[in-house]
Amino acid sequence: MTGRRPHRSTCPGGLRGRSRATRTGALTAGALVACASLAAGCGVVPGATGGSGDGPITVMTWAPQDTGATNKPGMPALAQAYARWVNGQGGLGGRKLNVLTCNDHNDSVAAAKCARRAVKEDAVAVVGSYSQYADSFFPVLEGARIPYIGGYGLTNTEFTSPLSYPVNGGQPALLAGLGGALAHSCGPVTLVRPDTIAGDQLPALLDSGLVSGGHERSHDQRAAEDATAYDDQAGRALAREGAGQGKPGCVVPVLGDRTGTFMDSFRRAREGRPDVRTATVLGSVDQTTINASGGASGPYEGAYVTGWYPAVGDPAWDPMKKLTKEQAFGDNNVDAADAGVQTTWIAYTVFKEVVESLGDGEVSADTVRRALDDGLEVGTGGLTPDLRWTFADKLASVGFPRLVNADVTLQLVRDGRLVSARQGAVDTTRTLRNADVA
Numbered sequence: 001m002t003g004r005r006p007h008r009s010t011c012p013g014g015l016r017g018r019s020r021a022t023r024t025g026a027l028t029a030g031a032l033v034a035c036a037s038l039a040a041g042c043g044v045v046p047g048a049t050g051g052s053g054d055g056p057i058t059v060m061t062w063a064p065q066d067t068g069a070t071n072k073p074g075m076p077a078l079a080q081a082y083a084r085w086v087n088g089q090g091g092l093g094g095r096k097l098n099v100l101t102c103n104d105h106n107d108s109v110a111a112a113k114c115a116r117r118a119v120k121e122d123a124v125a126v127v128g129s130y131s132q133y134a135d136s137f138f139p140v141l142e143g144a145r146i147p148y149i150g151g152y153g154l155t156n157t158e159f160t161s162p163l164s165y166p167v168n169g170g171q172p173a174l175l176a177g178l179g180g181a182l183a184h185s186c187g188p189v190t191l192v193r194p195d196t197i198a199g200d201q202l203p204a205l206l207d208s209g210l211v212s213g214g215h216e217r218s219h220d221q222r223a224a225e226d227a228t229a230y231d232d233q234a235g236r237a238l239a240r241e242g243a244g245q246g247k248p249g250c251v252v253p254v255l256g257d258r259t260g261t262f263m264d265s266f267r268r269a270r271e272g273r274p275d276v277r278t279a280t281v282l283g284s285v286d287q288t289t290i291n292a293s294g295g296a297s298g299p300y301e302g303a304y305v306t307g308w309y310p311a312v313g314d315p316a317w318d319p320m321k322k323l324t325k326e327q328a329f330g331d332n333n334v335d336a337a338d339a340g341v342q343t344t345w346i347a348y349t350v351f352k353e354v355v356e357s358l359g360d361g362e363v364s365a366d367t368v369r370r371a372l373d374d375g376l377e378v379g380t381g382g383l384t385p386d387l388r389w390t391f392a393d394k395l396a397s398v399g400f401p402r403l404v405n406a407d408v409t410l411q412l413v414r415d416g417r418l419v420s421a422r423q424g425a426v427d428t429t430r431t432l433r434n435a436d437v438a
Contacts, residue, residue, distance in 0.1 A: 057095050057355065057363050060118040061344060062102040062111070063130040068226040069106045070256030072130045072152070072340040073333040076101035079128055081327035081334060082348045092355045095363065108136040115140035124365045125149050127351050128344030132198040134158060147369045149354075150347020152283075152340060154198050159400040165372055165389050167346045167380070168308035169406045169428065171198075171254075172205050174281040176428040176435065177408035178252065178306040179209020179218075181421075182279055185304075186250035189218040190237040192262060193254045194225035202254055208435035209428070218252070223262070225255060230262040234269040238276060248275045259284035260293065267299045282307035282411075283339045287418050295416030304421065305411045309346075309383050311420055312337040316382040320345045346380050350387065353378045398433055406432060 061079035063072035083099040091097055100121055102114035111133035118126055119140060128150045131137060134157035141148055142163050151158045153170020182189055191206050193199045203220040210218060219240060223233045237251045253262045259280060270276060282305055290300045310316055321336050323345075328334040334341055354371050355363055377388040384405050395403045407425035411418045 054095060056098040057092055058098040058100065058121055058123050059125050059127045059351065060100040060102060060114070060121070060123045061128050062104050062114040062126065063340065064106040065103045067106045069258065070225070072338075074335055074338050074341040075128055075130055075152075075344045076103075077328060077331055077333040078324070078341045078344045079348065081323060081331070082345070084327045085323045086352070092352060093358070093360070093363075095355075104131045104133065104137075106132070108133040112136040112140060118146060119144040124363055124368050125351060128347030130154070130340055130343075132196065134161075135197070138163070144365065145369060146365045147372065149351055149372075150343055152343055156201055156399065159395075159403040161402065162373075163369070164402050165350070165387075166402055167350060167384060167387060167405060168343060169403055169408065169432075171202060171281070172400060172403065172432055172435070173406045173408050173428045174283075174306045174308065175202055175205035175254070176209040176406075176431040177410065177426055178279055178281060178304065179206045179211075179215075180213050180426070180428070180431055181209070181304050181306070181410055182250055182252070183210050183213020183215040185247065186215070186277065186279075187247040188240060188249045189215070189252060190221055190240060190249070191218045191252045191254065192221045192223055192230075192233055192237055194256070194258075195222035196225055199225070199254075204435055205432075206252065208431050212431045212434060223255065223258075225258055227258065228261065230258075230265040231269065234262065234265040237266070238269050248277050250277045250279055252279050254281055254284050256284055260289045263293055263299045267293075270299065277302055279304040281305065286335075286337050286339070288335070288337070290413055290416060290418065298416070300413045301416065303413045305413065305418060306408045307339065307411060308405075308408060309339070309342050310409065310425075311411065311418070312342075314382075317342075319381065342383075346383055349380050349383075350378045394429055395432055398435055400432065403432070 061076045063075040065071050065073045079099045079101060083097045086092060086097045102117060104111040104114050111131045115137035123146060125147045130152040132154045134155040138157050138161055147163055147165055149165045150167040153166055153168050158164045158166050158170060189210060191203055193202045203218060207217045221233060221237060223230060253259045255262055278299060285300060285305055293300055317336060324334050324336055354368055357371050357376055358367055361367060372389055375388060377386050379386050385407060387404055389402060389404055406427055406429045408428055409425050410421040412421035
């Protein structure tokens with residue numbers, strides 16, 4: 001991160017962004033509790049008051065847009081639509097909701113700039129956002145004590161920082177759940193993932209599910225996250241896959257927006273090898289990408305896909321769909337089936353409940369954070385289990401003290417359509433407890 005860090009924190013070192021070498025290290029529950037107990041005494045707190053009195057409540061939502069890698073324009077678009085919807089109903093507790101948006105450009109410097117802007121604009125929270133550069137933006141938010149509500153779950157820091165309030169299990173839960181599903185149906189498994197800091201944590205998470213099901217670990221294959229073709233990677237993945245153990249081999253691409261590019265290469269390389277299956281996670285594939293790749297005749301047919309939330313046809317999504325129809329009609333960025341859009345909706349649902357819990361009191365970064373830390377339990381209309389964050393939750397022992405929702409759903413591409421492969425969600429807590437992420 002460039003530039004001077006505002007309001008340098010004097011908290012224990014675990015509160016800062018982690019280096020590449022230690023990014024997956026766990027914060028001990030004791031250290032988290034200790035820092036929590038210091039409250040305002042932990043560093044220099046600027047006292048952001050972006051919603052005090054009857055003035056507007058300012059928040060920020062950021063995500064990458066117009067880049068050569070993963071883009072999530074629907075997240076800030078949904079946030080702005082949410083603000084129009086809320087303000088049309090009189091605001092939050094009579095206060096106008098002011099949503100700032102920022103493009104992190106899939107760049108560490110830009111991510112830090114977004115965070116510094118949130119501090120400068122007195123944002124009371126960053127809500128429903130996406131960035132893989134936690135080491136750049138979290139130190140800024142932590143220094144200003146601004147809560148990060150409903151990140152996409154790309155980095156371990158989102159599940160360790162006491163300023164983070166995730167609404168899903170992120171990549172850890174998705175990959176652990178996928179590994180568990182593949183353990184009983186696949187021969188050799190190859191993971192194709194980005195050669196990035198965020199990508200480095202993925203093999204251990206997939207392997208936790210595989211090993212729990214009695215399967216050998218996956219083969220880890222790195223790839224550029226912004227490549228225009230993956231012929232070499234597809235060929236190498238297929239070269240080691242076979243019918244081993246009487247079961248087809250499985251290739252698991254987790255490359256975000258570039259997963260479709262990989263699958264184009266994989267389709268060509270796979271000719272004559274129908275025995276090899278594919279599997280991935282929601283966010284790397286959705287119904288739109290399946291349709292574009294050929295539907296039932298495409299490379300995703302028969303693939304398992306894990307997600308965080310109920311299928312988009314579930315009635316629990318009706319309020320979001322109603323908002324989208326009323327406030328984002330014609331905006332192609334806002335796709336109700338997109339996991340980023342869904343995460344932003346749930347994050348704002350959480351934020352709304354937090355503000356309502358404050359009544360007529362001050363709405364600031366401090367009061368929002370305090371409400372969440374004091375044990376407020378938030379319902380999301382059946383989209384997730386009721387959420388409540390503590391400083392030493394059930395996955396603290398493996399380095400995820402803030403991961404409070406480890407549920408995943410399993411879907412299958414059948415006849416070119418994403419359908420539920422099993423009823424309800426599966427809790428991956430036990431699997432993640434055995435993940436070797438240290």
